[in-house]
Amino acid sequence: GAGVSQSPSNKVTEKGKDVELRCDPISGHTALYWYRQRLGQGLEFLIYFQGNSAPDKSGLPSDRFSAERTGESVSTLTIQRTQQEDSAVYLCASSPNAGAGQETQYFGPGTRLLVL
């Protein structure tokens, strides 16, 4: 079946512009995660959605970052007033249910963001 998809695959923007990244999770997966991976570094947790519960936003690095998810479907990650330090690959993952985060996560291919 279809895996996690993300769009766009690449995004180049100018410093100060807003960007919106999209994630389509696997159908039926209730949990959705966003991560950031800077070049040569590990995954940095950003935000976690579980069904209709309030999201865990503890990983968002600043108030310029926000994310939404409608029910158990598409999620968008928005970065306002982008900075060069925001350049990274943004990864989305979904899992069948939260299980306190103990389920295997299925990752999308990522969106590569470059802020000039």
Next chain:
Amino acid sequence: AQSVAQPEDQVNVAEGNPLTVKCTYSVSGNPYLFWYVQYPNRGLQFLLKYITGDNLVKGSYGFEAEFNKSQTSFHLKKPSALVSDSALYFCAATNNDMRFGAGTRLTVKP
């Protein structure tokens, strides 16, 4: 704070030799432990996980990992490395939140 450590940024092995990629964790309770692999220009793929039971977990592509509670470690192993195993490997641990290590780049030379 909960964390996962992968002490080696880079591991180099010759094809056919055994490989070990190290991981230690600092997570409260009894966490679930994972290994993911990231091949060049591709997304992360699940490799294996430990939930409970036998300390030796077998996963995809001939990989296995050994859970050691006293040492809070979950090292990834393979008896005989292949050039195609060259990739970035991430260890992860979760109790409530998933925490990833910084990754270890494995290079297998022919």
